[in-house]
Amino acid sequence: MEILEVKDLTKMYGSGDTQVTALDHVSFQVKKGEFVAIVGASGSGKSTLMNLIGGIDRPTSGDVIVDGKEIFAMSESALAIFRRRNIGIVYQFYNLIPNLTVDENIMLPCLLDNRKPDEQKLSKIVEMTGLSHRRDHLPGELSGGQQQRVSVGRALINDPAFILADEPTGNLDSKAGREIMELLLSANRKANQTLILITHDENIALQADRIITISDGRMIRDEVMRV
Amino acid sequence: MNILCSFAFHQLKRKKSRTIITAAAITLSAALLTAVVNFAASGNTMLSGFLGSDYGLYGNAYAFTLLIPTVFLAALIIAMSIIVISNAFRMSANERISQFGTLKCVGATKNQIYKTIMYECILLCTGAIPLGILLGYFLSFAGIGVVNLYIEDLNVLVRSMMKQVNFHLSFVFSPAALIISLIISLGTVLFAAMLPARKAMGISALDCLRFGGETDTSGYKRTKIRIDAKRNMEYQLAKKNVSSNRKQMHSAVTALSISIMLFVTMSGLKEIAEGIQNYIYQDHGCTVVADYTAKFKNTIHPKTGRRQQECAYPIDAQTAEEITEKLKGYQDTDIYGSGQDYSTYAAILTPQDLTEDMQKVLSRQSGKKPEIILDVERIILDDKHYREVCAQAGTDYGGTILLNDYKYNDKGTERHIPPLSMTASTLKLEKADGSLDHINIDGVLTVSEIPKELMYPNTNPIRLVVPSEGISLRGYNWMASPEDEEGFMEYARAVLESYFPQNGMDYEEAGYTSRVYGAQDFVKIMNIAIILAAFFLYAFVFLLGLIGVLNVISTVSFQIKLRARELAVLQSVGMSSESVQKMLSIESVLCGGKALIFGLPVGMCIVFLMARCVKMLFPISFHMPWAAIAITLILSLLVMWGTVRISARALKKQNIIETIRI
Numbered sequence: 001m002e003i004l005e006v007k008d009l010t011k012m013y014g015s016g017d018t019q020v021t022a023l024d025h026v027s028f029q030v031k032k033g034e035f036v037a038i039v040g041a042s043g044s045g046k047s048t049l050m051n052l053i054g055g056i057d058r059p060t061s062g063d064v065i066v067d068g069k070e071i072f073a074m075s076e077s078a079l080a081i082f083r084r085r086n087i088g089i090v091y092q093f094y095n096l097i098p099n100l101t102v103d104e105n106i107m108l109p110c111l112l113d114n115r116k117p118d119e120q121k122l123s124k125i126v127e128m129t130g131l132s133h134r135r136d137h138l139p140g141e142l143s144g145g146q147q148q149r150v151s152v153g154r155a156l157i158n159d160p161a162f163i164l165a166d167e168p169t170g171n172l173d174s175k176a177g178r179e180i181m182e183l184l185l186s187a188n189r190k191a192n193q194t195l196i197l198i199t200h201d202e203n204i205a206l207q208a209d210r211i212i213t214i215s216d217g218r219m220i221r222d223e224v225m226r227v
Numbered sequence: 228m229n230i231l232c233s234f235a236f237h238q239l240k241r242k243k244s245r246t247i248i249t250a251a252a253i254t255l256s257a258a259l260l261t262a263v264v265n266f267a268a269s270g271n272t273m274l275s276g277f278l279g280s281d282y283g284l285y286g287n288a289y290a291f292t293l294l295i296p297t298v299f300l301a302a303l304i305i306a307m308s309i310i311v312i313s314n315a316f317r318m319s320a321n322e323r324i325s326q327f328g329t330l331k332c333v334g335a336t337k338n339q340i341y342k343t344i345m346y347e348c349i350l351l352c353t354g355a356i357p358l359g360i361l362l363g364y365f366l367s368f369a370g371i372g373v374v375n376l377y378i379e380d381l382n383v384l385v386r387s388m389m390k391q392v393n394f395h396l397s398f399v400f401s402p403a404a405l406i407i408s409l410i411i412s413l414g415t416v417l418f419a420a421m422l423p424a425r426k427a428m429g430i431s432a433l434d435c436l437r438f439g440g441e442t443d444t445s446g447y448k449r450t451k452i453r454i455d456a457k458r459n460m461e462y463q464l465a466k467k468n469v470s471s472n473r474k475q476m477h478s479a480v481t482a483l484s485i486s487i488m489l490f491v492t493m494s495g496l497k498e499i500a501e502g503i504q505n506y507i508y509q510d511h512g513c514t515v516v517a518d519y520t521a522k523f524k525n526t527i528h529p530k531t532g533r534r535q536q537e538c539a540y541p542i543d544a545q546t547a548e549e550i551t552e553k554l555k556g557y558q559d560t561d562i563y564g565s566g567q568d569y570s571t572y573a574a575i576l577t578p579q580d581l582t583e584d585m586q587k588v589l590s591r592q593s594g595k596k597p598e599i600i601l602d603v604e605r606i607i608l609d610d611k612h613y614r615e616v617c618a619q620a621g622t623d624y625g626g627t628i629l630l631n632d633y634k635y636n637d638k639g640t641e642r643h644i645p646p647l648s649m650t651a652s653t654l655k656l657e658k659a660d661g662s663l664d665h666i667n668i669d670g671v672l673t674v675s676e677i678p679k680e681l682m683y684p685n686t687n688p689i690r691l692v693v694p695s696e697g698i699s700l701r702g703y704n705w706m707a708s709p710e711d712e713e714g715f716m717e718y719a720r721a722v723l724e725s726y727f728p729q730n731g732m733d734y735e736e737a738g739y740t741s742r743v744y745g746a747q748d749f750v751k752i753m754n755i756a757i758i759l760a761a762f763f764l765y766a767f768v769f770l771l772g773l774i775g776v777l778n779v780i781s782t783v784s785f786q787i788k789l790r791a792r793e794l795a796v797l798q799s800v801g802m803s804s805e806s807v808q809k810m811l812s813i814e815s816v817l818c819g820g821k822a823l824i825f826g827l828p829v830g831m832c833i834v835f836l837m838a839r840c841v842k843m844l845f846p847i848s849f850h851m852p853w854a855a856i857a858i859t860l861i862l863s864l865l866v867m868w869g870t871v872r873i874s875a876r877a878l879k880k881q882n883i884i885e886t887i888r889i
Contacts, residue, residue, distance in 0.1 A: 017358075051433060057431070077336040080336040081336060095325075095436070097329060098326075
C-alpha cells in the first residue's frame with residue numbers, strides 16, 4: 001500500500017533569465033513501512049523535494065499524495081493541520097523551541113492541536129529517545145545528539161504517515177549520529193514507521209530499503225536495496 | 228497555560244528590557260489617553276457647572292472648544308502609540324521568526340502564529356493598561372492640582388470683570404471616561420500589534436527558516452554610495468549603512484521626527500500666544516479701570532436695512548461726568564473719563580475726502596466705489612480732558628475734533644494711516660434710519676498727537692471727539708492711577724454700585740454691568756492662561772516625546788544586537804573596536820539628522836502657517852522659536868548618540884569568533 005505518491009513534481013524559482021529549475025518532473029511512490037534514502041550532491045534539489053513532500057513549500061506543477069490525500073489541494077491552514085497530524089519532520093539543526101522543555105517539545109504537534117497526548121505514549125517515546133532523566137530540561141541544556149533525539153521524538157508523537165528527515169546526522173559527531181540512526185531505524189523496523197531520509201552519507205543511505213538519487217533536479221536513479 | 232500563550236509569556240520573560248520598554252510605552256500611551264479624556268470630563272463638569280448642562284446659549288461653541296482639542300490630542304497619542312508599539316511587536320516577531328518557521332513546519336497554522344503575537348500583546352496590556360489608566364488619573368489629578376494653584380488668582384481677576392464667573396476645576400471620576408480610555412487604549416495597542424502579527428503570519432515557513440531574524444530583506448536597499456579611500460572610512464561605512472538599512476530604522480526616525488515636530492509646533496504656539504497677549508494689552512498709563520456697559524441688541528432698520536443698536540440702559544454724559552467728579556474725590560485722583568459710540572452714525576464720503584493710503588486700503592478691502600460709507604466712532608471725554616484735547620487741537624471748547632488715524636492689520640503688521648485728506652471741513656453723517664446730519668470739524672489730531680488713553684485695539688476709521696451734551700452711550704470708562712489702588716477700587720465700586728445697583732443680578736438680568744479692575748488684570752489673566760496652556764502642552768509633548776524616545780532606545784538597541792554578527796565580521800577583518808564605535812556614533816548622528824530633516828521643517832512650516840493665520844486676525848510680532856529649535860536639535864542628536872553609545876557597549880564584551888559562528 002502506497003503511503004506517499006510524488007507525481008511529476010516540478011519546482012522553479014525566479015523568472016525570465018534568472019529562472020532556475022530546482023526540481024524537474026520527479027515522480028515516485030513510497031510504501032507503508034518503507035525506508036527510502038534520497039541522495040544527491042549539494043544543490044541537486046534534495047531539500048526542495050523534502051520541503052515539497054512535507055508540504056512546507058508549494059510546487060510549480062505536480063502533486064504529492066499522502067495517504068490518499070492530495071496535499072496541495074488543501075488550504076494553507078488545512079495543510080498545516082494535516083502536516084502536524086500526518087508528517088513528522090526531523091531537521092539537521094533540530095529546530096526545537098528553546099523555551100520548551102524536552103516533554104513540551106515532543107508534545108508540540110499535539111499541543112498545537114489543543115490536546116495533550118496519552119501519557120503512556122509520551123513516556124514510551126521519551127524512553128525510546130533515552131531522555132527519561134531529562135524530561136524537564138530545556139534544549140539549551142542538552143547536547144546536539146540529545147536535541148536531535150527530542151526532534152525525532154517530536155516527529156513520532158502523532159504516529160505520522162511518514163517521517164521526513166533532512167540530514168538528521170549532518171550536525172552530529174559519529175557516535176551521536178549512529179544513535180540517531182538507530183532511533184530512526186528502530187522506529188522504522190519495530191513500529192513499521194515509513195522513513196524518508198535525505199543524506200549525502202553513503203553509509204547511511206546503504207541502510208535504506210531504497211535509494212533515490214537526485215541530480216540537477218531530476219531523479220536519475222531509484223535502486224531497491226532490499227525488499 | 229495554552230501553548231501559544233506560553234510562547235508569548237516566555238518571549239516576554241526572555242526579552243526583559245524590551246518588555247519593560249514596550250510596557251512603558253503602552254502605559255504612557257494609556258496614561259496620556261486617560262489624562263486627556265479625564266481632563267475633558269472634568270472640563271465638561273466645570274462648564275456645565277456655570278453654563279448649565281447644555282452649555283447655554285453658545286453650547287455648540289463650548290462643546291467644540293472642549294471636543295476638538297481632545298480629539299486632536301487623542302489622535303496624536305494614538306498615531307504615536309501605533310508607530311511605537313507596532314515597532315516593538317515587529318522587533319519581537321523578527322526575533323522569533325525562526326521559531327515561527329519551526330512551528331509552521333511542525334504544523335502550526337497561520338492563525339496560531341498570529342495568535343501567539345496577539346497573546347504577547349494581551350499579556351502586556353493586562354498589566355500595562357490598568358497601570359496606564361491609574362497613571363493617567365494621577366496625571367489628571369496632578370494637572371487639576373496645578374490648574375487649581377492658579378485658578379483662584381484667575382477667579383479673583385475674572386470676577387472683577389465678570390462678577391458671576393467662578394471657575395472651579397475639580398477631579399472627576401467618570402465611568403464613561405474610564406470605559407472610553409480603556410477601549411481606545413486597548414484598541415490602539417491591539418491594532419498596533421495586529422500589523423506585525425499579520426505580517427509574520429504571512430511569511431512562509433521556508434522563508435522563516437531561511438532568513439532567521441530578518442523577515443524582510445527588502446529592507447536593505449542598494450545604494451549608489453561607493454566606499455573609497457578618499458574620505459574617512461567610518462563615515463563612509465556609516466553613511467552606506469544608514470542609506471541601505473533605512474527601513475529598519477524607519478520607525479525610530481519617524482517617532483523622533485514627530486516628537487521634534489510637536490516640540491517645535493508647541494513652542495511656536497506659545498510664541499504666537501505671547502504675541503496676541505502683547506497686541507491686546509494697551510498701555511494707557513493707568514493702573515485702575517472702572518467701566519459701565521449696558522446690554523445691547525443689534526437690529527436691522529426695516530426701511531434702510533442698516534444695522535442699528537438698541538440699548539435699554541445707556542449712560543448719559545451728565546451721569547458720567549458726575550461719576551468722574553465723585554471718583555476724583557478719592558485722594559484727589561486724576562480721572563480720565565471716556566465713552567464711545569460706535570453705532571449711531573456712518574460717514575458718507577467721496578474718494579476725494581480720503582487720503583491715498585486710505586483709498587488703497589479700502590480698494591483692497593471692497594474695490595473702488597464712487598460713494599464710500601465708513602463707520603464713525605463718537606467719543607466723549609470728561610470735561611477736563613475734553614478741554615485739553617480742544618486746546619491741543621487749537622479749537623475752542625465745544626468743537627468737534629477729528630482723530631485722524633486709522634489703524635489696520637497690513638498682512639500681520641500694524642499700520643497707522645491718516646484716513647481723511649481734510650479737503651472738506653464738514654462731514655456728512657447718516658443715521659440708521661437714513662436721516663442726515665452735517666458735522667463741522669473744528670480741529671484735527673494726528674497719530675502722534677492723539678492721547679494714549681484713546682489708542683485701543685479696535686477703532687473705527689472715522690473717530691470724532693464731540694462735545695458731550697445730550698449724548699447717551701452704551702458704555703463709559705474711568706481710568707486712573709491712584710496711589711492707594713485697593714482703596715480706590717473699593718471706593719469706585721461703591722460709587723458705581725450707587726449709580727448702577729446690581730442687586731445680585733447678572734448682566735443679562737440687570738441689563739447692565741459695572742466693573743472696577745486693575746489695568747494689568749487682562750495681562751495677568753492672559754499670562755495665567757498661557758502659563759497653564761504651555762505647562763499642559765509641554766507636559767503632553769514631553770510624555771509623547773518620551774514614548775518616541777523609548778522607541779528609539781528599543782529600536783537602536785535591537786538593531787545593534789541584530790547587527791552583532793556584521794559588526795564582528797568588520798572587527799575580524801581588522802576594524803578596531805574604536806572604529807566600530809565611531810562608525811555607530813556617526814550612524815546615530817546621521818539617523819538623528821534624518822529625523823531633524825523631516826521634523827524641523829514640518830514643525831517650522833506648521834508654526835509659520837499658524838502664525839500666518841493668526842496674523843490675518845491680529846497684527847502680532849512673531850519670531851520663529853529659535854531657542855526651542857536649537858534645544859530640539861541638540862536633544863535629538865543626544866538621544867540618538869547616547870542610545871547608540873550605551874547599546875554598543877555590550878558589543879565590547881562579546882567574543883568575535885563566537886558571534887560570527889552564531
